[in-house]
Amino acid sequence: MQFKVNFKQMEATDALKSYAREKMERVQKYFTDPISVSVRMSAEKRRHTVDVGVQLTNGFSVAGSETTENMYSSIDMVVAKLERQIRRYKDKLKSKRHVAAPIASLRVPHTVFEQATDAAGDNSAPSVTVKREDFDAMPMTVPDAVMQMNLNHQQFLVFRNSETKAVNVLYRREENIYGLIET
Numbered sequence: 001m002q003f004k005v006n007f008k009q010m011e012a013t014d015a016l017k018s019y020a021r022e023k024m025e026r027v028q029k030y031f032t033d034p035i036s037v038s039v040r041m042s043a044e045k046r047r048h049t050v051d052v053g054v055q056l057t058n059g060f061s062v063a064g065s066e067t068t069e070n071m072y073s074s075i076d077m078v079v080a081k082l083e084r085q086i087r088r089y090k091d092k093l094k095s096k097r098h099v100a101a102p103i104a105s106l107r108v109p110h111t112v113f114e115q116a117t118d119a120a121g122d123n124s125a126p127s128v129t130v131k132r133e134d135f136d137a138m139p140m141t142v143p144d145a146v147m148q149m150n151l152n153h154q155q156f157l158v159f160r161n162s163e164t165k166a167v168n169v170l171y172r173r174e175e176n177i178y179g180l181i182e183t
Contacts, residue, residue: 001028001035008042016041016071023079027054030086041071050074052082059138062086063152085151092147137167145170146178
């Protein structure tokens with residue numbers, strides 16, 4: 001298991017690192033292949049936040065976040081949340097007798113435009129700053145995309161439809177109502 005811990009606005013301690021690693025070992029028992037775990041711990045006054053991202057071998061990812069007054073309890077709570085999500089995911093796969101899509105990806109650029117201001121603070125400057133992000137559009141079926149979106153608590157998901165081979169966008173409209181944009 002690849003394990004990475006980042007600390008923000010707090011001192012990095014070996015005790016917290018080893019505690020987080022020990023707790024994340026519980027997540028690994030659900031999978032036979034190695035997985036990648038990224039843990040980010042931050043503290044602001046009495047708010048201790050733990051953000052965890054788990055990348056599974058089949059391309060799916062699971063994320064969780066918890067905030068409490070104690071860093072150790074935040075770690076415990078986020079691990080419990082991840083275990084629930086993973087059990088639910090595995091139960092859905094077993095009930096459907098689902099075969100996972102092969103891992104392949106399509107690089108899709110995502111661009112965010114920001115209007116630049118000049119030195120005087122005027123918005124009339126004609127220059128534009130472009131921020132570009134790349135992400136993977138994994139091949140999956142629409143039900144798999146809904147499950148992936150729910151596991152990560154996302155508002156939208158770009159994926160390659162394994163049935164039509166086209167890039168699709170799945171988005172959340174209302175509770176339990178989803179929209180699908182087919183390209």
